Amino acid sequence: MKCIQCSSEKLKHPDKQSSMELVKCLSCGHEFYVHCFYPIPDVFQSKHKIYLGYFSVSSPKDTVASFIKLKSILKGCEWFQLSKLEAQKLEGKTKWELGQFLDIEVEKIRPLCKQKNIEIEFNEIKE
Structure with a gap:
């Protein structure tokens, strides 16, 4: 210039x-x-780690109880969509994808899972 x-x-x-x-x-x-x-950077740089959550249904008779527990544990999580969880339950899937969770949400969810005797698998999303 x-x-x-x-x-x-x-x-x-x-x-x-x-x-x-x-x-x-x-x-x-x-x-x-x-x-x-x-220029605006193309990649959003978050300070948080992001995890993908999964739940494995142990037996068909536990499906409804597990659904109710998950619904109460995951309410209020930013990206959790109850409609997707319900659709997987109705389809009879044995492994439910719960969506993405921030690391701070995972820290809050883990103790609740222990209280309700339920196990959620969290896998970190690597970029």
């Missing part, structure tokens, strides 16, 4: 990036505003 007054390439940009920046020419001292478009 060049100064709009003297065409010098010696410019001072502000320390903090923004969409509209006041640029100063170090040669002639002229100040002018510039629209800036900084």
Whole structure:
């Protein structure tokens, strides 16, 4: 980029990036505003680990009881969808995919599983 007054390439940009920046020419001292478009990173960098949860149905007679326990344990989890769990139960699947969970949710879920005598398998999603 060049100064709009003297065409010098010696410019001072502000320390903090923004969409509209006041640029100063170090040669002639002229100040002018510039629209800036900084690239947004393609990959979202979360500070949390993400896990995929699974539950294996031990026997057909335990299906309803397990469903009720899971429903009470997982309510309030950000990405848990009860409708998907119910569909898997109705289809007669023996391994239910429970969805994705943040590490902080997994920490809260594990003690509840022990209390209700139920076991959920959590596998970390590696990116």
